[in-house]
Amino acid sequence: MxxxxxxxxxxxxxxxxxxxxxxxxxxxxxxxxxxxxxxxxxxxxxxxxxxxxxxxxxxxxxxxxxxxxxxxxxxxxxxxxxxxxxxxxxxxPLVLKLHKEARRLADRGYDVVVVGRAGDDEVDAIASRIPGRVHVVSHLADVERLEVADPARVAYLLQTTLGGLDTVDIVAALKHRFPRLATQDGDACSAVHDRERAALKLARRVDAVFVVGSGSAVTTRRLLEIVAASGVPTRLVENAGAIEHGNIDGLTAVGLAAGPSTPDKLVDAVVARLKMLRPVEIDVLDGVEEFVRFRxxxxxxxxGERSSPGLGGAPLAPGAALSHDR
The missing domain is CATH 3.40.50.11270 (Rossmann fold)
Known part of the structure; x- marks a missing residue:
């Protein structure tokens, strides 16, 4: 895993x-x-x-x-x-942080570039809170078409549901065109990036990767594409019942990866299904520890703030949560 x-x-x-x-x-x-x-x-x-x-x-x-x-x-x-x-x-709370940062940058006279998918709820929400000049950049070609008031006062923000592989070229192009490019203060959301990086690490260790989640989720589809591009046989698993004996015949090691919209309960069900079909030893690879829990x-x-029965997972130990509220 x-x-x-x-x-x-x-x-x-x-x-x-x-x-x-x-x-x-x-x-x-x-x-x-x-x-x-x-x-x-x-x-x-x-x-x-x-x-x-x-x-x-x-x-x-x-x-x-x-x-x-x-x-x-x-x-x-x-x-x-x-x-x-x-x-x-x-x-x-990390999206709310982008809202505040967008306003702060606009108040300081920056043209604000939102790197994200045009028309996405998150991007629309961020852009709507910028009282000044705002630009949405979805593709590399969009960078060259940007028209800004002052090339020395341009800042960018990243949509949280984009991974690093989707933004690295765009950010590089922005920095090349605007050498004094500014960005948000503090840490950005890394949930998508961390899962993509973990899945690529996993792909180097297994015979095949099952990406668990719904095909309607953009982050799940992108995770599937990234893993498949690494060359390892890759399969989307939308529910545990989709796995049959034929899917694992001849495989010694199978990797499980899942994006940030995949419930724990679904991942657990896939593990249980594999255990029904074959003897299984679970090996969780070293990776980023996530202790964040938003109130x-x-x-x-x-x-009460007990863990969601629909998503699965146990409550965090006292002192382990990083709490935010609006």
């Missing part, structure tokens, strides 16, 4: 927020788009009363609304205020 493997702290917090909101306020609880890119997890939440909508206009006035880990644009926030929605903000929004904490 790769390390780290599976759901990140921000996604875990968003799912736990909906679960706790359903307990505290009762169904229905609304959220814009699916809170996690895993069909099984979404189906479980829907069965308990969560309602996922593509447009917040579909939410009845005054209803409980949860903002997911990637956040929403400011206009969506204002619309919720106008319609009297009871909003619980589960935006990942639930303050209004939900009185109901």
């Amino acid at each position: 790769a390390k780290p493997c599976g759901v990140c702290a921000g996604v875990r917090r968003a799912v736990e927020t909906i679960e706790r909101a359903l307990v505290v306020y009762g169904p229905p609880v609304y959220a814009r788009h699916e809170i996690i890119h895993d069909r099984h997890a979404v189906d479980e939440l829907q069965a308990r009363g969560a309602v996922f909508v593509d447009d917040l206009s579909a939410v009845p006035d005054g209803a409980v609304v949860v903002f997911g880990a990637h956040g929403v644009a400011e206009e969506a926030e204002h619309d919720c205020e106008r319609r009297g929605h009871d909003v619980i903000d589960a935006t990942c 639930l929004p303050s209004r939900l904490r009185h109901a």
